[in-house]
Amino acid sequence: MTAHALIGRLFAATLCVALSGLPAGAASEPAPAASVTAPSGEWAHAVTLMGAPKYGPDFKHFDYARPDAPKGGLVRLGAQGGFDNFNSIVSGLKGDLEGGILLIYDTLMTESLDEPFTSYGLLAEAVRIAPDLSSVSYRLREGARWHDGQPVTVDDVIWSFGILKDNSPFYAAYYHNVTKAERTGEREVTFSFSETGNRELPQVIGQLRVLPKHWWTGRNAEGKARNPTETTLEIPLGSGPYRLARFDPGRSATYERVPDYWGKDLPVNAGRNNFGTLRNEYFRDSTVLVEALKGDLYDFRSENIARNWATAYDEFPAVKEGRLVKEEFPDRGTGIMQAFVFNLRKDKFKDERVRRAFNLAMNFEEMNRALFFGLYKRIDSYFFGSELASSGLPEGEEKAILESVRDKIPASVFTTPYKNPVNDGPDGVRANLREAVKLLREAGYELRGGKMVNAKTGEPLTVEFLEFQNVFERVILPFAAQLRLIGIDSTLRVIDQAQYQNRMRAFEFDITTSSWPESLSPGNEQREYWGSAAADKPGARNIAGIKDPGIDALVEKVIFAKDRPGVVAATRALDRVLLAHNFVVPQWASGVSRTLRWNRFSRPDLLPRYGGSGFPTTWWYDETLAARTGAPR
Secondary structure, three states: OOHHHHHHHOHHHHHHHOOOOOOOOOOOOOOOOOEOOOOOOOOEOEEEOOOOOOOOOOOOOOOOOOOOOOOOOEEEEEEEOOOOEOOHHHOOOOOOEOOOHHHHOOEOEEEOOOOOOEEEEOOEEEEEEOOOOOEEEEEEOOOOEOOOOOEOOHHHHHHHHHHHHHHOHHHHHHOOOEEEEEEEEOOEEEEEEOOOOOOOHHHHHHOOEOOOHHHHOOEOOOOOEOOOOOOOOOOOOOOOOEEEEEEEOOOEEEEEEOOOOOOOOOHHHOOOOOOOEEEEEEEOOHHHHHHHHHOOOOOEEEOOOHHHHHHOOOOOHHHHOOOEEEEEEEOOOEEEEEEEEEOOOOHHHOOHHHHHHHHHHOOHHHHHHHOOOOOOEEOOOOOEOOOOOOOOOOOHHHHHHHHOOHHHOOHHHHOOOOOOOOOOOHHHHHHHHHHHHHHHHHOOEEEEOOEEEEOOOOOEOEEEEEEOOHHHHHHHHHHHHHHHHOOOEEEEEEOOHHHHHHHHHOOOOOEEEEEEEEEOOOOOHHHHHHOHHHOOOOOOOOOOOOOOHHHHHHHHHHHOOOEHHHHHHHHHHHHHHHHHOOOEEEOEEOOEEEEEEEOOEEOOOOOOOOOOOOOOOOOEEOHHHHHHHOOOO
């Protein structure tokens, strides 16, 4: 699965959770070992990285979707913060994008949620991949059209590719090896690559979000030319199943189902997009979000705060009466790294021993007991919860890959498996703190008057934790207390979301919290996460500022792996080296998604294997349940 597709798959959970608490993490079951199907150069209805597609050219609907699901009704999703932008072209670089705006656009292909790495035609009716993986062609459906009735054209696809690559740090990295897009037929567009053998590039291009060239290059109601490189609160034109109908700036956005949506009868859409109206409601902070749910101000919440799950709802009358449902869903198909992230651009964090000392000072076991009700596990992999996580010592193909870059990576990866420190009682805590002090001394620091200072300059080692959620106070303050025991003073600064994003774009922080959800098919997005070229690009996901030739080389090994065993081996090798550098202090995760919903919705009997709850994509408004629970306001 591509990173872009993973983002789309996690949309529902992200919107409800986004910014509402500590992510719960993810787990997955091992994927079957299979070779990538060799491209034939022939037109196909689907593209896959794993064997053959599950669904043939004549399939009617995905197994996890109910094609006769009722249409209509309202669902309200909650998010923290606000928004000041509907322009997804500059997402991550300018403004706060409204969380549901991608609903108005279609992509060339769309993913099945019960297969790990397979995409089926949406705007494109067929795909053709060059046998040497040097290019991919897509043939557009003749009936695809924008909401204003104009057809979706090859020119739209070419323009969208160019404008996204030129203006989005994410897509600049994601499409780095896509050299051009050109018309090769009346409804055919071909993308050429600067390299051969990149197994994921064709599928990456299939996830291209196509934008209307005629709208973005036209004029608004006031006669002014639109600027696709600037933020806007003008309602944009789309082609997807929903259109943005109205909004209250920064507070809510309402999307309405398009009754004559051109793609409503496609097999990939059967039984999906069932709600008549989706409304995104924004709230000030995570505490308000919880109370807003209880007050029936929105419908569905992924609860990422263990304390809330354990204590905030069970005595609430609506839960006891069954009107507000608590339910856990298994997380499959994703791994995750969530962590306190160091800004490696700052001299005080350049020494790996300093970074490891911070990990030694964090008492996760006490946090889990006192704050998390024992609901979490400590993350020990950048692909935690998936078959891609490294463990033990490297063997076989993984070891061979590491040997090929031995001169660029820490020698410890061959001899010492990564382990987080364990605080098993007071003796364990003291031992870890002593080890932290030892490492800091080796790195050039010493204790003077109870303060850890640079032995040469006398400058104290201090840090600022930068966050945008007050909920982090309860986990950072105990961490800060442990740091004080080894002479490190720290502060916590909580700022609003807009300020936080601006500071992150400019890399103005010491330590912050971030997470990287990972699909079972890592690929080109790894360059954006860890690659040297992304380290100093504003808005890039390499927020730590990692610049390491060994990691760069291993990222390329992942991207150019030729089969599934090669993908697994290369990813585990990359994981092992990332861990060995101690770039982050790993946090915690769970193997389930914990949700609450007002009981006015139903779902198919079969949930998507890799889509969590599937909410709201395949659910529908249930009039009978709503009559008992009460209609949403």
